[in-house]
Amino acid sequence: xxxxxxFSAILAAASALTVAAQNPAPxxxxxxxxxxxxxxxxxxxxxxxxxxxxxxxxxxPEQAAVIQKRVEAFLRNExxxxxxxxxxxxxxxxxxxxxxxxxxxxxxxxxQSDMAIVFVSKDGKYMIRGEVQDLxxxxxxxxxxxxxxDGYASKGPSNAKVEIVEFGDFECPSCRQLEYILRAVLPKYxxxxxxxxxxxxxxxxxxxxxxxxxxHCVLKQGSDAFWKFHDSxxxxxxxxxxxxxxxxxxxxxxxxxxxxxAYQACMSDPKTVEIVKKSTQEGQKLxxxxxxxxxxxxxxxxxxxxTLLEQYIQFDLNPVH
Numbered sequence: 001x002x003x004x005x006x007f008s009a010i011l012a013a014a015s016a017l018t019v020a021a022q023n024p025a026p027x028x029x030x031x032x033x034x035x036x037x038x039x040x041x042x043x044x045x046x047x048x049x050x051x052x053x054x055x056x057x058x059x060x061p062e063q064a065a066v067i068q069k070r071v072e073a074f075l076r077n078e079x080x081x082x083x084x085x086x087x088x089x090x091x092x093x094x095x096x097x098x099x100x101x102x103x104x105x106x107x108x109x110x111x112q113s114d115m116a117i118v119f120v121s122k123d124g125k126y127m128i129r130g131e132v133q134d135l136x137x138x139x140x141x142x143x144x145x146x147x148x149x150d151g152y153a154s155k156g157p158s159n160a161k162v163e164i165v166e167f168g169d170f171e172c173p174s175c176r177q178l179e180y181i182l183r184a185v186l187p188k189y190x191x192x193x194x195x196x197x198x199x200x201x202x203x204x205x206x207x208x209x210x211x212x213x214x215x216h217c218v219l220k221q222g223s224d225a226f227w228k229f230h231d232s233x234x235x236x237x238x239x240x241x242x243x244x245x246x247x248x249x250x251x252x253x254x255x256x257x258x259x260x261x262a263y264q265a266c267m268s269d270p271k272t273v274e275i276v277k278k279s280t281q282e283g284q285k286l287x288x289x290x291x292x293x294x295x296x297x298x299x300x301x302x303x304x305x306x307t308l309l310e311q312y313i314q315f316d317l318n319p320v321h
Contacts, residue, residue: 143286168196200280
């Protein structure tokens, strides 16, 4: 099941944009990143826009226009989006239940935009913000089906009752915090399996992808070597830079027990890039936007939160029926 953005995401983004417009940052400050849609190829962006504008079968343009105007006016009034905001309701799509339309709504302000989906009753009287859950399905199982663990570093029993999958970034300080939490938590639960997958945030962590490649090249030479490499990279994170990452990561790999000739050959092999790319694309399909993002039997946990991590583990080890 596709995750539906809560409409508060638009409110938060729009509010931040308003504050930014009223309090311009110094010229040396970084500008907010453009939304992902703006970086799409024109043909892809056009196709997406056309799909959002299309109506479900049987809905006339006149019927759609009435509901769209009501949604736009209601949201504009509720969130006080004035003249500087463009609020545009898209087409009326078939909703998750027969009596609802799914309506994508775009809000644009000061060159920035955000989108969320609302659900509107077919008579146009009621609107739901948030997610509509099908109580006859298991969304956690669907999430787990989307995650590939074969070929990625893991420790713990393969038939574990609880499986933790982290999408991490070796250069990410928050990932290092989670690593230290896991060092304390995992020994308490030997029946848990932990899998590490790559999600390097290249735009803010310039040596993260190099470290991800290095990790896979060490993994090819053994799981024990990988975990030594993994732990050492986080321990030495502050000592690694763009300038020294190639030599420093090779040094860490060697100390972990990797053969450097095989390591160097692997680092130049295009197949290694594809492994990291596959993991990153998988994370994008799961709508991961930051690291660490961890899934505990499919439950999403963003950030290094030991309390919630152990709550999820304990719940699945001792489920309440």
